[in-house]
Amino acid sequence: MEPNHKRSGYVFNIQQFSVHDGPGIRTIVFLKGCPLRCRWCSNPESQESKPELAYNQNKCIGIAACGRCLKACPHNALRQGEDDKPVALRDVCKRCSSCAGACPTTALHTFGQLMSIDDILEVVERDNVFFSRSGGGLTISGGEPLMQPDFTVELLQAAKRRRINTTMETSGYAKWQTLEQACHYLNTLIYDIKCLDSSRHREQTQQANNIILENFVRLTAAFPNLPILVRTPIIPGFNDSEEDITAIINFVKGRPNVGYELLPYHRLGQPKYEYLGKEYPLGNLTLREEQFARLNTVKSALDNPCLSKVTY
Ligand code: SF4
Ligand code: SF4
The missing domain is CATH 3.30.70.20 (Alpha-Beta Plaits)
Structure with missing residues (x-):
């Protein structure tokens, strides 16, 4: 019999039938709390830890x-x-x-509402039939899931016990011990690297990038068989130069378990700023389609065969 998992965490959304955040059809559990304040954040409701x-x-x-x-x-x-x-x-x-x-x-x-691990997994398991047909499962996202470290690790652990395929999306801004613990219960990991220039990173996210980069190096050494998809959201005026993308690719490449993907900036989260009584930080910023296509061309030219293996 399964042990009871009474530990609770703050969840702000559970989204079923996602096909963009891990392999197959997935249910995404969005957790509250984030140590970063990315100016382009499309989930501003994730940032604070409490409802x-x-x-x-x-x-x-x-x-x-x-x-x-x-x-x-x-x-x-x-x-x-x-x-x-x-x-x-x-x-x-x-x-x-x-x-x-x-x-x-x-x-x-x-x-944001408190939910127990058992309650979350009860929702997730409603789609077991889609998971088994598509190779999908549970994705834990946020916010930064590792801001609720014990809860996230225990949720992953409980999901594995129930044979649910697991993915986590992380900014990498977390204690190494927590990230390491979580990785023991993951089938895949999605890891954001936004910019290698630490002072620009801090300007745009309110945090330097050294913890994120150090964790990435340790992670790939400690878990050489864990498929990791590195993602970079392309933000006009911040990291949309060929130099920025080339620097990130050169940093992550050469590891057979690591893939890389660019995500286009969008403003779908803008109305939520208003609902929360906040101002959207990026005004009317837009990303030109041709600029995004050009960066993808740069990415393709630099990809080694290993980098393209981990894609969804
Ligand atoms: S506005 Fe009043 S009722 Fe609503 S959440 Fe705040 S304190 Fe509670
Ligand atoms: S007055 Fe408006 S916001 Fe208040 S309870 Fe009624 S519908 Fe909701």
Whole structure:
């Protein structure tokens, strides 16, 4: 009989039928908390460790017609705006979720809830039939999953016991011991390397890159048989030069278990900044298609046969 896994962690989304984040059809469990603050982050709701109140004004039907949230808030953290819709006083809000629970339209919503390992795996295992047909399984993402180190390791461990294929997406910004522990329970790993220039890395993510690069070197030495897909999100004005991509490829190549992929910048996460009362840091930035294609040409020219092995 399976042991009970009562340990809980903060999850902000579980997405089924993903085909982009690991082999086959996968269920992605998104965990809260991230030590980086990437300016292009498409999951701003992942950054803080604890639950956050989100408010989509467009879904609100108005206080005159409803007003349940104002009555539900025990901390007077909502007031009536001039447009008859609530205004969230985020400095006063205690993140208790009472208003979100009372809102009939999900205009108010909480990003992040505590879930036990057993509850998560119960959701994941609903798609076992798709996993076995496609070679898919569970992907743990974030945020940075290793910000909840014990929880993530135990979740991976429990998934392996149930014979679920496992992948983790990481920024690599974590204690080596935690990363190493997690890797013992992984079938594949997706590892972000954004830029080799540490001062530019810090400007754009609020952290230097030395821990990420050191972990990568240790990781590939310690786990030579673990398939690792390195990914670089291409951000205009930050790492979209041929020199940047060449430097990363030269850093990661020569390892038979390592593949490399470029991801195009997108702004799909922009509305969520507004829901969280935050400003989107990159304004109207766009990535030209021809620039992304050119960098992929550079990548292809530099790939050694080993680098192209680990792709999905
Ligand atoms: S989360 Fe709680 S404290 Fe914050 S606005 Fe809603 S009800 Fe009030
Ligand atoms: S409970 Fe929801 S729909 Fe009703 S007034 Fe508040 S935000 Fe609007």
